[in-house]
Amino acid sequence: MERTVAWNTYNKTELRKLETVSKEYRAFLDAGKTERECVTGAIALAKAAGYRDLKEIIAENGHLRAGDRVYADCMGKAIMLFIVGKKPMEKGFNIIGAHIDSPRMDLKQNPLYEDSGLAYLDTHYYGGIKKYQWVTIPLALHGVVAKKDGTVVNVVIGEDDSDPVVGISDLLIHLSAEQLQKKAAEAIGGEDLNVIIGGIPLKDEEKEPVKANMLKILKDKYGIEEEDFLSAEIEVVPAGKSRELGLDRSMIIGYGHDDRVCAFAQIKAMLDVRNTPEATCCCILADKEEIGSVGATGMHAKYFENTVAEIMNLTGEYSELKLRRALTNAHMLSCDVSAGFDPNFAGVFEKKNSAFLGQGVCFNKYTGARGKSGSNDANAEYMAKLRKWMDDAKVRYQTAELGKVDAGGGGTIAYICAEYGMEVIDSGVAVLSMHAPWEIISKADLYEAFKAYRAFLMKAE
Ligand code: MN
Numbered sequence: 467m468e469r470t471v472a473w474n475t476y477n478k479t480e481l482r483k484l485e486t487v488s489k490e491y492r493a494f495l496d497a498g499k500t501e502r503e504c505v506t507g508a509i510a511l512a513k514a515a516g517y518r519d520l521k522e523i524i525a526e527n528g529h530l531r532a533g534d535r536v537y538a539d540c541m542g543k544a545i546m547l548f549i550v551g552k553k554p555m556e557k558g559f560n561i562i563g564a565h566i567d568s569p570r571m572d573l574k575q576n577p578l579y580e581d582s583g584l585a586y587l588d589t590h591y592y593g594g595i596k597k598y599q600w601v602t603i604p605l606a607l608h609g610v611v612a613k614k615d616g617t618v619v620n621v622v623i624g625e626d627d628s629d630p631v632v633g634i635s636d637l638l639i640h641l642s643a644e645q646l647q648k649k650a651a652e653a654i655g656g657e658d659l660n661v662i663i664g665g666i667p668l669k670d671e672e673k674e675p676v677k678a679n680m681l682k683i684l685k686d687k688y689g690i691e692e693e694d695f696l697s698a699e700i701e702v703v704p705a706g707k708s709r710e711l712g713l714d715r716s717m718i719i720g721y722g723h724d725d726r727v728c729a730f731a732q733i734k735a736m737l738d739v740r741n742t743p744e745a746t747c748c749c750i751l752a753d754k755e756e757i758g759s760v761g762a763t764g765m766h767a768k769y770f771e772n773t774v775a776e777i778m779n780l781t782g783e784y785s786e787l788k789l790r791r792a793l794t795n796a797h798m799l800s801c802d803v804s805a806g807f808d809p810n811f812a813g814v815f816e817k818k819n820s821a822f823l824g825q826g827v828c829f830n831k832y833t834g835a836r837g838k839s840g841s842n843d844a845n846a847e848y849m850a851k852l853r854k855w856m857d858d859a860k861v862r863y864q865t866a867e868l869g870k871v872d873a874g875g876g877g878t879i880a881y882i883c884a885e886y887g888m889e890v891i892d893s894g895v896a897v898l899s900m901h902a903p904w905e906i907i908s909k910a911d912l913y914e915a916f917k918a919y920r921a922f923l924m925k926a927e
């Protein structure tokens with residue numbers, strides 16, 4: 467089958483739009499290195515576009531009408547945006563869903579210690595990472611410290627040019643004879659991911675003076691005591707901003723493209739629906755996908771269903787049965803990144819069914835592993851509709867599997883929403899070096915994802 471290189475199809479106007487979307491995405495990505503920061507970013511964009519907080523509307527016993535725009539935030543870690551459509555939700559609505567958590571290292575609850583004159587923070591990694599990729603690079607600390615008095619301190623260290631960074635050491639090559647014989651998965655162990663944060667001892671302090679000095683700095687600068695780590699969520703992430711990659715600036719290298727590239731394309735598509743759509747539009751940005759969509763803010767939780775019930779209640783449409791019908795009659799794009807074909811590792815791909823950078827948004831009819839296990843396998847009839855919607859809107863798209871049969875595999879939130887009986891398919895952006903500290907995407911694929919999600923929201927019935 468023929469494949470179109472998206473870059474070959476653009477005129478000057480489209481290239482300008484593509485650059486605008488890329489620039490806006492990079493600003494969103496650089497400001498959103500945690501799920502909480504992404505929610506804050508999404509709320510700011512939504513508010514500026516006239517979205518109101520669902521909680522406030524519920525509190526004032528308000529109503530929703532066609533054309534109204536609302537957002538519903540879930541514990542500051544997941545968020546949904548809605549545009550109320552003209553037809554009853556019972557008849558179905560259009561959902562785009564992505565996740566905003568990314569692989570990283572989380573500080574343990576009791577993280578701070580001193581060893582051999584240096585102070586360290588101990589971590590527990592989150593999501594699937596190749597641990598050897600996370601050593602010897604500048605790292606930043608992002609997160610919150612919730613204190614007993616109810617206040618929450620925001621922490622971002624390592625992003626401003628004048629900030630210090632933190633980091634993890636690796637063994638020098640000169641002494642690595644034994645380490646280099648180990649399997650790559652074992653060369654750096656989970657308990658080796660200890661972050662160096664300081665080396666100056668506090669004067670006149672005899673016991674653990676470097677740790678004492680760190681505690682002094684934390685107290686003076688952030689008002690944080692050691693015990694406060696017990697109620698903190700601090701994520702250790704690559705420090706620094708995303709960059710354009712390639713002499714032609716065709717790509718973006720950045721932390722957390724999985725899955726913030728789809729999350730941003732979704733928000734941008736929602737904000738681009740300017741009129742009142744026929745069907746209600748819903749954008750989900752979920753947390754915890756990288757660890758199985760569990761927990762109160764993961765897709766397995768009930769916030770999505772509950773929020774749909776709230777929206778239907780505010781439009782005067784709610785009944786338990788109508789809610790069930792709305793969910794069953796819905797159409798969804800589960801927007802998550804896919805493996806970009808990498809010629810350096812061609813052996814794990816099957817070329818006819820791989821996603822290539824620059825060939826547009828990617829549809830995965832199924833994902834899964836070992837014979838599609840764990841996959842949502844989208845219906846052929848739904849795929850046929852999507853082909854029409856995408857072609858009508860001149861969206862460049864490709865179809866792909868996540869690698870060769872039996873090479874590995876992966877999953878998304880698709881199968882969870884499919885449990886309602888709605889039509890769901892995976893659709894996203896091809897990524898190189900997925901789950902590495904710095905991942906690579908093509909600007910063209912981001913742009914086509916945005917166009918695809920917009921077309922879906924406006925055309926799907
Ligand atoms: Mn993902």
Ligand code: MN
Nearest residue numbers: 724725756901
């Ligand atoms: Mn992932």
